[in-house]
Amino acid sequence: xxxxxxxxxxxxxxxxxxxxxxxxxxxxxxxxxxxxxxxxxxxxxxxxxxxxxxxxxxxxxxxxxxxxxxxxxxxxxxxxxxxxxxxxxxxxx
Numbered sequence: 001x002x003x004x005x006x007x008x009x010x011x012x013x014x015x016x017x018x019x020x021x022x023x024x025x026x027x028x029x030x031x032x033x034x035x036x037x038x039x040x041x042x043x044x045x046x047x048x049x050x051x052x053x054x055x056x057x058x059x060x061x062x063x064x065x066x067x068x069x070x071x072x073x074x075x076x077x078x079x080x081x082x083x084x085x086x087x088x089x090x091x092x093x
Contacts, residue, residue, distance in 0.1 A: 003083060004066075005052070005076045006030035011037060011044035016051045021093040029093030030073065045069065049076075055089050056081055 013034025
C-alpha cells in the first residue's frame, strides 16, 4: 500500500515542523512543512523525509519524494501508511 502526500516545503525555516494543511488554487490539499536545513545538495529534502518518517513512526526508506525534488511543492509516496494515519498525525486536510 502506497499513499501520496503533497507537501509545500520551506527550507531554512528555523526548525523541523509540520504546520498544518492548506489548499492550492485548484482546491487540492497539501501539508505545509518547514525544515531548518538549507536547500543545498538535497539537505532540505532529506530533512523533510526524516521529519515525515519520524512523525509517522516508520523508517526513512518508506518515504520518498517522487515529484518536485527541486521545487517547494513536493509529492511524497509513503509505504505502509493509509490516509487515516496521515489524519491522525497531521490532522484533517
